Amino acid sequence: MFTPAITGTGVFTPENVITNDELVLAFNAYADRVNEQNAAAIEAGDVEPVPHSSTEFIVKASGIEQRFVMDKEGVLDPEVMHPKLRERSDDEPGIMTEMALDACQKALAQAGIAADEIDLVICAASNLERAYPAVAIEIQQELGAGGFAFDMNVACSSATFGIQAAADMIRSGSVKKAIVVNPEICSAHLEWRDRDCHFIFGDVATATVLERAEDAKGGYFEVLSTRCATQFSNNIRNNNGFLRRTRPYGLEDRRDMQFMQNGRKVFKEVLPMVSAHILSHMEEEGVAQSDLKRVWLHQANKTMNDFIGKKVLGREPEPGEQPNILQDYANTSSAGSIIAFSKYNEDFAAGEYGLICSFGAGYSVGSVLVKRH
Ligand code: COA
16 A cells, blocks of 8 residues: 655636626626616516626625636627637647646646656546547646546536545555646636626636655655545536437527526535534544644635634634635636645645545535645
């Protein structure tokens, strides 16, 4: 048995930022346009007007202040309201691969290893741009990695489930060096015309290099243990499967093929599930609340994170103990906790403990307990 370690992480951040003010301006222009077109029906009481969104609501309900996206123009055009991403031919790398490569190269540089030393690539994301060939295999080729590669999808928990898969293979000896990469183009499965969720998501890609601790070139985070759990729920759902594509549909029919959620229920049901999961994981490993220097949580909602941070630490978290990045990136699905980990781990001293945790659709929750060396 070998000891798995995280030796590098990387974050690809798209160039385009959309602030809440820009987003709300576009949404309200869209709403006015639709309401104008439907003026007679609204007047007659046959159609509900599209209500306005507001920056104040977005910040209060979520803590999100801005998001990065792969295409800003389409999203902010009241006539379009979705990203306009260039179609690629079958013989050029896909957009997810392009984003993933940037994050992987940064993670490899931090680990101080060459791409051809990697013998496992897992592309773990909540939405994959195609069914096959696996996006991970394209990333493996473009990166120049060896071994094998596969895709996996556990929605927002994809990164931690991917880390568990890679860590277990390193532990058993079936692979030596792995990269888990999470390219998330959330902007393409978000309905930007739905006021109740139009502010939620952003785009990003993260990558995590794992290898045997004995091979680490510098400081590293030992993966002490991982825990994954799932429990079926329809409260966060996306029906965009291959069967749905074969039926004829109009615009309104398409709504269930994008992100759908019952946010209030998610709140109520996921919070206790996640808090209990983390606490039992720590207890089983003999790690006390006072032993944890930091928790890097999934980045969906500030109130949610404040609640979980408090439960896990047994008190109000001090600044820096439960860092959020969602104010800058919004919800980036599986990548969120890895962005937080990547940006806030340099101050760890040898022997200090931390915990990465992601959660979301499924429901699913994954936690990774790490110790600095
Ligand atoms: N602008 C202004 N008002 C808005 C609005 C917007 N963009 N969206 C909703 N509202 C209004 C609603 O109409 C409602 O008004 P009412 O009380 O008069 O009916 C009110 O604000 C509350 O709406 P609600 O949707 O219940 O908001 P919320 O406080 O629950 O916040 C979420 C919404 C989605 C931010 C929140 O539920 C959440 O984050 N849930 C968990 C999400 C999550 O983690 N999902 C996992 C995804 S991976």
